[in-house]
Amino acid sequence: MLKYIGKRVLLAIVSILIVSAITFFAMNAIPGGPFNKEKATDPAVQAELESRYNLDKPVTTQYVLYMGNLIHGDWGVSLKSGREIWPDITSKFAVSAKLGISAMIFATIIGIVLGSIAALTRNKWPDRLIVFFTTLGTAMPSFVLATLLLLLFCLELKWIPVYNSSNPNYILPIISLSVYPMAYITRLTKTSMLDALNQDYVRTAKAKGVSRVKLIFVHALRNALIPVITYLGPQIAYILTGSMVVENIFTIGGLGSAFVTSITNRDYTTIMAVTIFLAILMVVANLLTDIAYKFTDPRIDFNN
């Protein structure tokens, strides 16, 4: 198990290096830079700024310098605000994580419950209703849903203020973020539950005298959860990045909106920092999923 984790961590480092290199060179290949403004800056001032941030050096040298600093824990300063990036990222990540994790917990619990209900009432009205809403949920992009919710609850009904910078309301963003994964988890749970209920081992359990409730929630559900867990890992990371749009619509100052702003500002150091941070998150989430997977499905053998 430890050997497996070690191998995975090594692989993770390689993928993070690749992601960082692609981002770094792609970012520099696009014309323009952080100090190019519509109003021309004095060339002498621009040259001074660029040399201060190493922007006058060849791109490869810049990359090596950047990664060298990063290894020593120096995430650099924002080219836009001049502030240290790391404390900024962590405080913004706290906001995003609060949003994303709430959304994921909400989506997982409701998804598993609805999926089980749908499987058990297959082709009857609760199932039909659930199928209708999950189809709707997977078809609607989160930004459309977010806009509609904003329109309905903030502008029409006025239940929730449109904007509150000091104490933002999380309910609508959580709903916007969780609907898609919830619908997806519902469908996944339903199909894998139906599949599990048709397996020989469920019939064996029934033949032993196991009650219907235990048959469903002990013998079938445990097996049905395996595909759900596989889906959850990458999804957690997706939700943290996917929340960019939603964070922007609801003006919540999370990592997602910081990323979007840094791109429009050509704030190279912030772009790099957020990208690498998200890549690390993604890798960690996947590793945690694999470990969770192992605990649900004893057939998984890390040694092979």
Add this chain to the structure above:
Amino acid sequence: MSEESKYLLEVNDLNTSFFTDAGEVKAVNGISFKLEPGKTLGIVGESGSGKSVSAYSIMQILAETGRVTGGEVKFRGENILNYSEKQMQKFRGEKISIIFQDPMTSLNPVFTVGYQLEEAVLLHTNKTKEEAKKRAIEMLTLVGVNEPESRVKQYPHELSGGMRQRVMIAMALCCEPDVLIADEPTTALDVTIQAQILELMQDLQKKLGMAIIMVTHDLGVIASMCDEIMVMYGGRVCERGTADDIFYRPAHEYTKGLLRSIPRHDNMNEKLVPIGGTPINLLNMPEGCAFCPRCDAAMKICLTEKPDEIQIGDGHTAACWMNIKEAFEAQEV
């Protein structure tokens, strides 16, 4: 009534259908049999003849689309088809147990062998968890699983097919049921393991005294251990009798065909002849004899009228017009 109590299990005119999108699949069409305590009944027939469906109908563990549409299943004189689901839960595993065709898929992959055995014990006794664990180990020892103390901590995928079937047998017998249904318990195993498992079952029958319903499509394998053999085709009973009746005095054309298709010590020098034609379509059962479309000896009457089971000898019956004709002719002379 007193006559009836002699039998542990009595199945009368059992009918089971699956209601599918394509229509009603009539898998079992009026089978009957009686089983005395401690005896062994063999049920033989080719794939699709309704052996498993008959077994599942008795246990009431049919797939969702399946339903018993007629007949009765009496256990000690009581029709268990009238039981509520709660009563059936208590019944299954305690009075009648079943082991399945495929040991590779019949155990739950995410629970340990010990958990699955203990669960069966806890369901039907007042034992504590500790006692149930003891019983699980005791049962594993009984069915010849080595190192039972460490086996209980293993998952099914860590065991071989033969070991898993032993675990299935241990699980089925841990509450000492009166009847054990073995649905092709050795089909998925290789030949040497097959013999071991059958021997084990006979051994356990001597020790525990349960009656066995042995389902198989391989007549040769079980003949020696059965008190009675029932041959099925198309969800109906073709012929029944002792192993000797079936082997040496077959009276039904299907049984004769079946015997020609398997190797035996007395047909060593003859060519094996598989039964021609394709299995019947259960969606559209023939009006007359189910075997008619494939029968070389078919007569006009076979096409239109269903043959009844008639007595051939003591405890030997067959449902084939050939015998009825012979019986009729014998009477005339």
